[in-house]
Amino acid sequence: HEMCGETDGPEAYEDIIGTDLNMIRSLRKEKSFQELQEKLSGVSFGRLAVNRDKSVSEEKIAAVKAIREQVKKELSGLREQFFYETVTELKEDIKQAEPFVKELVRLTIAFGQEFEEKKRGAGVIDFGDMEQYALRILKKEEIAEEYRKKYEEIMSDEYQDSNLIQETLLMQISRMSHGEYNVFMVGDVKQSIYRFRLSRPELFMEKYETYESEETARKRRIDLHKNFRSRGEVLNAVNFIFYQIMTKALGKVEYDEKAALYTGAEFEEKPGFDTEILLIEEGELLEAKELEARAVAGRIKELLRTTEVFDKESGQYRKAAFKDVVILLRSLKGWTDVFAKVLNEEGIPTFCGTKEGYFQTREISLLIDYLKILDNEKQDLPLTAVLSSWFGGMTNEELAQIRCEYPEGPFYRACMDYANEKKDKKLCAFFEQIHRFRELVPYTAIHELLERIVAETGYREYVYAMPGGVQRRANLDMLIEKAKAYESSSYKGLFHFLRYVEQLQKYQVDYGEANINDEMSDTVRLMSIHKSKGLEFPIVIVSGMGKKFNNQDIQKMVVIHQDLGIGAEAVYLKERMQIPTFLKRMIQNETRLENLGEELRVLYVALTRAREKLIVTGTLKNTEEKINQFARVKEQKEPALPFGLLQKAASYLDFLIPALVRLENEVPIQTEILTEEEILMESVMEEERQKVTREDIISIDPNHVYEEG
Numbered sequence: 031h032e033m034c035g036e037t038d039g040p041e042a043y044e045d046i047i048g049t050d051l052n053m054i055r056s057l058r059k060e061k062s063f064q065e066l067q068e069k070l071s072g073v074s075f076g077r078l079a080v081n082r083d084k085s086v087s088e089e090k091i092a093a094v095k096a097i098r099e100q101v102k103k104e105l106s107g108l109r110e111q112f113f114y115e116t117v118t119e120l121k122e123d124i125k126q127a128e129p130f131v132k133e134l135v136r137l138t139i140a141f142g143q144e145f146e147e148k149k150r151g152a153g154v155i156d157f158g159d160m161e162q163y164a165l166r167i168l169k170k171e172e173i174a175e176e177y178r179k180k181y182e183e184i185m186s187d188e189y190q191d192s193n194l195i196q197e198t199l200l201m202q203i204s205r206m207s208h209g210e211y212n213v214f215m216v217g218d219v220k221q222s223i224y225r226f227r228l229s230r231p232e233l234f235m236e237k238y239e240t241y242e243s244e245e246t247a248r249k250r251r252i253d254l255h256k257n258f259r260s261r262g263e264v265l266n267a268v269n270f271i272f273y274q275i276m277t278k279a280l281g282k283v284e285y286d287e288k289a290a291l292y293t294g295a296e297f298e299e300k301p302g303f304d305t306e307i308l309l310i311e312e313g314e315l316l317e318a319k320e321l322e323a324r325a326v327a328g329r330i331k332e333l334l335r336t337t338e339v340f341d342k343e344s345g346q347y348r349k350a351a352f353k354d355v356v357i358l359l360r361s362l363k364g365w366t367d368v369f370a371k372v373l374n375e376e377g378i379p380t381f382c383g384t385k386e387g388y389f390q391t392r393e394i395s396l397l398i399d400y401l402k403i404l405d406n407e408k409q410d411l412p413l414t415a416v417l418s419s420w421f422g423g424m425t426n427e428e429l430a431q432i433r434c435e436y437p438e439g440p441f442y443r444a445c446m447d448y449a450n451e452k453k454d455k456k457l458c459a460f461f462e463q464i465h466r467f468r469e470l471v472p473y474t475a476i477h478e479l480l481e482r483i484v485a486e487t488g489y490r491e492y493v494y495a496m497p498g499g500v501q502r503r504a505n506l507d508m509l510i511e512k513a514k515a516y517e518s519s520s521y522k523g524l525f526h527f528l529r530y531v532e533q534l535q536k537y538q539v540d541y542g543e544a545n546i547n548d549e550m551s552d553t554v555r556l557m558s559i560h561k562s563k564g565l566e567f568p569i570v571i572v573s574g575m576g577k578k579f580n581n582q583d584i585q586k587m588v589v590i591h592q593d594l595g596i597g598a599e600a601v602y603l604k605e606r607m608q609i610p611t612f613l614k615r616m617i618q619n620e621t622r623l624e625n626l627g628e629e630l631r632v633l634y635v636a637l638t639r640a641r642e643k644l645i646v647t648g649t650l651k652n653t654e655e656k657i658n659q660f661a662r663v664k665e666q667k668e669p670a671l672p673f674g675l676l677q678k679a680a681s682y683l684d685f686l687i688p689a690l691v692r693l694e695n696e697v698p699i700q701t702e703i704l705t706e707e708e709i710l711m712e713s714v715m716e717e718e719r720q721k722v723t724r725e726d727i728i729s730i731d732p733n734h735v736y737e738e739g
Contacts, residue, residue: 112615178205276634
């Protein structure tokens with residue numbers, strides 16, 4: 031409406047927009063659900079007048095129309111989500127679902143009791159039982175009083191992650207019920223990221239808002255404002271972003287002067303430490319994850335060529351190394367394999383330390399394939415994999431030549447015929463090796479067989495020479511140890527061992543890569559944001575920011591909320607119809623908002639891990655168009671972005687891009703849009719640089735002294 035009244039604004043729209051505004055104001059005045067529903071059902075928007083003034087800004091015309099369409103869409107969505115039936119019909123739906131919910135509760139209680147009896151009979155308890163039994167004991171006042179007398183002071187760290195059971199346990203043994211505040215709690219609600227463990231950041235906020243900062247206060251709050259970890263460039267970037275996106279309505283905390291970060295550490299002024307936001311335009315040649323990994327690899331190489339970081343041990347600046355870089359991801363599943371593969375291809379050693387993906391690692395999957403053809407060499411896929419690897423040493427062209435010579439029949443037979451008739455040295459040596467090891471199978475333990483294979487073929491040394499070789503060699507040793515443990519059971523032999531591995535893979539039982547404490551070696555680390563909490567790293571790259579948030583928990587047939595209860599479907603058997611109850615929709619919406627608040631706090635944790643350099647990356651489509659959608663945000667006076675905009679976020683980029691639209695020169699953030707072509711071109715140029723380096727090395731005269739000493 032204000033835009034219509036501006037000098038070059040569409041004045042012709044002012045009256046109708048004013049009418050729309052009055053209608054929305056009247057909706058906001060309604061006090062009851064029924065009255066609001068009746069008014070919403072009668073909402074209609076008039077047609078915009080024709081604008082004949084040629085001096086009016088086309089951008090403002092488009093902006094007014096876009097905002098109006100958005101308001102229409104919002105009201106329509108509100109009507110469909112919550113005001114789709116009359117109050118009587120909504121009540122009937124809940125009544126219809128009631129017996130099903132009661133039965134679910136009954137079954138849950140019965141199962142809990144039966145399960146508890148089974149565990150008691152076996153003499154075991156789990157962690158949840160420990161909490162519940164402790165709670166039952168401390169609910170007895172005489173026992174709780176004993177502990178209150180025993181403990182003079184109770185200290186609780188990471189208090190923002192406390193749940194209601196933990197809170198109750200602490201309160202029961204404290205003297206707070208007697209008016210003596212002997213609990214010392216430390217935490218930062220902005221870092222409360224364990225909602226899946228039922229943490230309640232509101233417990234922290236209740237005390238934060240009611241405790242006083244005066245030294246004489248009985249309930250005293252001590253605010254710690256300074257950050258002694260990070261450079262000013264990192265802190266200023268974090269403050270700029272979170273002043274806009276972290277609000278009480280969404281993140282449970284208002285990011286203001288009290289919540290902001292202030293520099294406590296001293297760093298030497300150096301160029302090149304501005305925070306970077308890399309927006310990667312999805313292309314057609316590479317998958318989005320691989321494209322992002324390529325961009326990250328290029329940036330890491332550039333950083334190692336140009337950046338110096340402060341070494342705490344020596345107290346001096348030194349050239350950045352791989353070990354200074356950590357890549358943080360919201361979830362490791364589906365990401366670490368792609369990133370590790372690409373980074374290793376680019377010559378960047380990587381440490382994941384994942385709890386999955388062991389059997390998918392190149393060195394293990396290949397060795398399993400080798401065992402498969404020892405068990406039965408007439409398996410074309412494992413045979414082809416092994417032939418094209420270190421063991422066979424054959425190229426794709428050589429394998430294609432074999433198939434061209436013998437186009438019919440199994441590939442195994444083609445290889446045997448080619449070896450016998452063409453006397454191919456590689457194939458003959460390979461099959462001789464296979465037959466030699468196969469003769470050992472009937473009377474050799476699997477772990478001994480594996481040891482001989484990796485030793486006699488040089489496979490252990492080969493994987494050790496690969497990027498991330500320490501990790502890969504440890505994975506081999508782990509397989510040998512697992513084979514040894516397997517043979518201590520009642521099962522023996524190669525065939526049974528391979529079936530055992532197949533079952534592990536089928537049911538997704540994964541050892542995870544060998545834990546070798548390789549974090550401290552010179553490798554780039556891939557880590558989940560949750561695992562990084564409490565840690566710090568010289569260079570942090572936060573990737574996967576374009577990944578959609580996981581909302582599976584609100585898509586289920588039954589949804590549960592710790593305050594609102596159980597939301598289910600109303601099933602009408604005669605009509606063969608089911609619809610979500612109003613309560614279910616309320617729980618879904620509340621859970622969605624709480625999830626967004628959690629994601630905001632997860633993002634805060636990720637961005638505050640950086641000590642000196644912070645880089646944020648994410649892929650998206652139509653980047654320029656996405657940025658232009660939020661152009662109007664720049665003119666907004668309030669520091670925080672509107673709740674309506676934030677609550678629609680589907681990824682971290684939906685938080686970041688609107689904030690970046692308001693970016694000003696004095697803020698140490700550099701935003702760059704990268705295309706697939708630019709990323710691939712950089713990768714090619716890097717290869718050329720490496721070639722030049724190798725040629726230079728080869729041309730070195732070993733008899734010439736280039737530098738004394």
